[in-house]
Amino acid sequence: MTPAIETVGLVKTYGQTRAVDGLDITVPVGGVYGLLGPNGAGKTTTIRILATLVRPDAGRAAVLGHDVVREADAVRGRVSLTGQFASIDEDLTGEENLVLQARLLGFPRRRARRRAAELLAAFDLTDAAGRLVKTYSGGMRRRVDLAASLVAGADLLFLDEPTTGLDPRSRGEVWDLVRTLVGQGTTVLLTTQYLDEADQLADRIAVIDHGRVIAEGTPGELKSSVGSGVLHVRLLRPEQRPEAERVLAEVLDTRIQLDSDEAALSARVDDVERGAYALAALSRAGIEVAAFGLGQPSLDEVFLALTGQTQEVAA
Amino acid sequence: MTVVLSGARPPRASAVSASLAFGWRSLLKIRHVPEQLADAILAPVLFTVLFTYLFGGAFAGSTSRYLNFLLPGTLVMTVLLVTVYSGLALNTDLTRGVLNRFRALPIWQPALIVGGLLGDAGRYLLSAGLVIGLGLAMGFRPDGGVVGVLLAVALILVFAFSLSWVWTTLGLLLRSPQSVTMVSFLVQFPLTFASNVFVDPATMPGWLQAFVDANPVSHLVSTERALMQGTASAGQVGGVLVAAAALVAVFAPTTMYLYRRKP
Numbered sequence: 261m262t263p264a265i266e267t268v269g270l271v272k273t274y275g276q277t278r279a280v281d282g283l284d285i286t287v288p289v290g291g292v293y294g295l296l297g298p299n300g301a302g303k304t305t306t307i308r309i310l311a312t313l314v315r316p317d318a319g320r321a322a323v324l325g326h327d328v329v330r331e332a333d334a335v336r337g338r339v340s341l342t343g344q345f346a347s348i349d350e351d352l353t354g355e356e357n358l359v360l361q362a363r364l365l366g367f368p369r370r371r372a373r374r375r376a377a378e379l380l381a382a383f384d385l386t387d388a389a390g391r392l393v394k395t396y397s398g399g400m401r402r403r404v405d406l407a408a409s410l411v412a413g414a415d416l417l418f419l420d421e422p423t424t425g426l427d428p429r430s431r432g433e434v435w436d437l438v439r440t441l442v443g444q445g446t447t448v449l450l451t452t453q454y455l456d457e458a459d460q461l462a463d464r465i466a467v468i469d470h471g472r473v474i475a476e477g478t479p480g481e482l483k484s485s486v487g488s489g490v491l492h493v494r495l496l497r498p499e500q501r502p503e504a505e506r507v508l509a510e511v512l513d514t515r516i517q518l519d520s521d522e523a524a525l526s527a528r529v530d531d532v533e534r535g536a537y538a539l540a541a542l543s544r545a546g547i548e549v550a551a552f553g554l555g556q557p558s559l560d561e562v563f564l565a566l567t568g569q570t571q572e573v574a575a
Numbered sequence: 576m577t578v579v580l581s582g583a584r585p586p587r588a589s590a591v592s593a594s595l596a597f598g599w600r601s602l603l604k605i606r607h608v609p610e611q612l613a614d615a616i617l618a619p620v621l622f623t624v625l626f627t628y629l630f631g632g633a634f635a636g637s638t639s640r641y642l643n644f645l646l647p648g649t650l651v652m653t654v655l656l657v658t659v660y661s662g663l664a665l666n667t668d669l670t671r672g673v674l675n676r677f678r679a680l681p682i683w684q685p686a687l688i689v690g691g692l693l694g695d696a697g698r699y700l701l702s703a704g705l706v707i708g709l710g711l712a713m714g715f716r717p718d719g720g721v722v723g724v725l726l727a728v729a730l731i732l733v734f735a736f737s738l739s740w741v742w743t744t745l746g747l748l749l750r751s752p753q754s755v756t757m758v759s760f761l762v763q764f765p766l767t768f769a770s771n772v773f774v775d776p777a778t779m780p781g782w783l784q785a786f787v788d789a790n791p792v793s794h795l796v797s798t799e800r801a802l803m804q805g806t807a808s809a810g811q812v813g814g815v816l817v818a819a820a821a822l823v824a825v826f827a828p829t830t831m832y833l834y835r836r837k838p
Contacts, residue, residue, distance in 0.1 A: 311679045315836070336681040337587070347672040351604050363596040364680050366585040392607060408676070412584040 262325040264289045264416050264447040265310060269319035272305050272471075279305040281471030282319070287449060287464075292442055294462030295451040296563070302471035303451040304343070307418050310449070311341045324415055342409035343420025343451075350394035354385050354404045357393060358411060365412045379407040399430045406437065417441065419450045423457060435460060455563060469567045482562050489554055491527050491535045496548040498523040504547050511541045529554070590683035597690020601664065602697065615657050615698045619705035622649040626773065627713060634774055639714040646710040646717075647799035648772030650731060651792065653702045655767065658735050659759040660698060662742025664691050666752045674837070685831055688743050692736055699735050703728050719805035727802040730815060734795060737819035740826035747833040766792045791818060 265287035272280040280302045287293040295303045308314040310323055312332040320327065326334040348357045355376050362372035380389045383403040388396065393404060402422070409417065419438065423431045438448055438461055452458050458465050459479050467475040467482070475482055491512075495504055501523065505516045508527050512534065517526045529535045535554045542549055588596070605612060627645055631638030665688065668674045677687050707715075707724060717723055742759060749755050769783065770792040776784045787793050798815050801807035 308675075313675055313678055313837075333681060336679055337584070339679070341676070341679050344672075347676065349600070349668075349673050350671070351607055352600065353607075356600075356603055360596055360600055363599075364588055364593055364677070364682055364686075366588040366592075368585075371585070414584075 261289060263287055263322075265293075265321070265323055265449060267306075267310075267319065267321040270306070270309065270316050270321055271318040272302075272309060272314060272316050278471050280309065280316070283468070283471060283473060285466050285473060285476070287447065289447055290442070290445065291463035292438060292448045292450055292461045294458040294465040295449065295468055296453070296455065296458045296462075296465050297451075297468035298453060298567070301468045303468055304420055305471075306468075307341070307343065307420050307449065307451060310335075311339060311418055312336055338414060339416045339418060340409040340412070340414035341418040341420070342405050342422065343418065344424065348393055348401070348404050348408055351392065353390050353392055354396070354400075355380060355389040357404060358408055361408045361411045367412075375411060379410065383407045398425050399427065402426060402430070402434075406434070410441075414446065416447045416449065419448055421451055421453065423452070423454065431457075467563065467566055475562075475566050485562070489529055489532070489535070491529045491538060492553045492555070493525055493539070493542070493549055494521070494551040495523045495525075496550045500547045501525060503545065504542055507541050507545050507547065508538055511538045523550070587681055590686060593682040593686035594690040594693065597687050598693030599690075601691050601694020604664075605694070605697065611660075612698070612701070615653075615702045616705065618656055619649070619653045619702045620709065622653055623706050623709045624713070630773065642710060642713055642715050643717065644800075645773065646706065646715050647727065647803050648770075648796045649710075650703060650706045650727070651796050651799055652767045652772055653706055654699050654731050654735050655738065655763060655792070657698050657702050658695070658738045659742050659756060659763075661688075661691055661695055661739035662744075662746030662755045662759065663752050665743050665746035666749060666755045669747065669837070670751060678834070678837070684835060685827075688830060688834070691743075692739055695739060696732070696736075699732055703731065717803040717805075719803045719807075723803045723805045723807075726807075727799045730802065730812065731795075731799060734815060734819050737822040740823055740830055743830040744826050744833065747830065747837065766790060771796055794818075 263286050265285065267283055267285050270280050270283040271278065283302065283306060285293075285295075295306065297303050305314065309316050309321055310328060312328050312335050315329055320329075322328065323335045324338050326338075328335055349360075352360070358376035358379055359372050362375045363369070367375055377386075377389075380386045383406070385400065385403060385407070388400060393401060396404065402425075406422065422438075423434050426434065435457070438450070442448055448461075450458070450461060462479065464476070464478055465482060466473045475485065477485070493504065493508075495501060501518070505518065505525060508516050508525070512527050512529060514528055519525060527538075529538070532554060539549065539552060623646065626649065627638050627642050630645075631641035635641035635644060665674075668677070668687075674687075678684075707728070719727075742755065745758055746755050749758065769786055770790045771787055772792070776787040776793075779787065794811075795815055795818075798807060798811045801811055
């Protein structure tokens with residue numbers, strides 16, 4: 261089956277900066293594919309190439325089987341995009357923006373108006389329909405923007421940082437919308453700097469840094485590539501921590517992390533059984549445990565391990 | 576949210592309906608931001624009224640005689656000045672990121688620019704109408720009659736459309752709407768003032784006369800005058816049309832090349 265997106269050795273240079281530097285990704289049809297990376301990692305440039313807005317300097321990219329340079333028009337006929345870089349017209353009303361979009365996509369006049377009204381209602385913008393977009397709040401703008409990209413059905417939807425700057429409620433709404441779309445068979449390419457967003461939505465994730473893919477897989481695979489899990493322990497008596505550290509180091513044969521909480525410490529464990537064994541060893545040594553947890557590393561930890569840098573804007 | 580997912584796309588918009596949709600957009604913008612018509616209204620009033628009474632007595636002995644000489648020139652000046660909006664509008668779309676959305680649509684790519692020019696036609700007609708209307712009220716009585724005046728307006732509209740492509744090219748090259756206005760002013764100011772709009776170049780020093788004679792604006796003004804006086808030759812009109820065609824031949828493809836390749 262033809263993948264939704266396939267790029268091979270994609271390169272785009274701006275002056276001295278290699279914004280995209282040999283990017284290879286294959287996005288299967290269906291589901292959400294996340295491009296995760298810090299600011300300036302090349303996420304937006306990649307989307308611009310895939311949406312036929314920018315020509316790559318080297319390599320090739322195909323969207324739904326069509327080459328983005330040679331068959332740009334065929335690509336445009338099947339994709340839709342929304343994001344910070346493709347904005348709506350502030351000098352028009354929300355309704356006019358949507359009618360214009362519908363007219364440009366080939367809707368006859370009356371159907372265009374009807375479609376705009378449907379979308380305005382669905383995005384809770386009916387009351388603001390006749391106001392100029394420049395008077396809208398950030399969340400309202402984002403909703404018009406999303407509505408504009410949903411005027412006509414698309415096989416592939418590019419969502420460039422769709423929730424940046426949104427409050428938690430609007431964020432949840434966007435997430436629900438993405439899930440609904442995916443349920444209807446749309447493939448979504450999502451860029452985000454929010455690890456929890458990628459974790460929540462994406463079926464597969466490519467972690468991008470300096471224009472390259474540095475890791476790829478399902479969220480679960482990415483987490484287990486860093487280490488299978490982490491045992492967190494909280495002691496009843498903080499003064500027992502040095503003793504606990506010694507016991508755990510002996511049993512688990514790994515470096516023990518002392519948390520800023522004076523009663524807490526954590527260690528990487530390979531499997532659940534070993535974690536349980538370590539807890540038993542603590543008990544035998546007379547160290548009282550107030551709470552413990554065994555969990556997979558978060559994507560934050562994955563990102564840190566992969567890029568050697570912390571996420572500046574991570575949620 | 577099920578309403579959101581309407582499924583299939585309708586058949587693609589034709590080149591004409593896409594251009595008309597963008598034309599509708601420019602008219603909407605005029606309706607929402609009527610201030611942007613200020614130039615298109617003020618320039619004709621200022622140029623026609625002010626210059627006629629300022630210079631009329633001194634240059635031609637009477638304002639009405641001067642008006643008959645000046646009016647074709649102010650018509651050219653005002654309409655040419657307004658053409659910069661084509662580049663200004665395009666650059667605004669570019670800097671605001673609106674262009675990205677349009678460029679990713681499966682439409683005939685020049686539609687945005689062609690549609691914008693359709694909207695500009697409203698501006699040009701408004702300016703031209705004001706110049707002629709004011710002129711008639713102030714005593715402008717051209718020998719070419721109604722036909723001559725209409726032909727003159729038609730010719731300046733054709734030329735304005737062609738010149739617009741110069742500004743759309745600049746609109747895609749420059750960084751901000753302000754710089755588009757600036758460059759267009761720097762080009763248009765010397766070309767319109769160092770021409771035969773205000774006075775017959777016969778009394779000018781030789782070097783200036785040479786410039787004025789070579790200035791394309793002078794040729795345009797002479798042709799407009801001749802049309803309004805009913806003395807235009809086919810060669811004169813043909814010359815303007817060839818110049819207009821040449822502008823389109825060079826700048827329309829350049830605009831589209833830049834439009835498609837915008838990084």
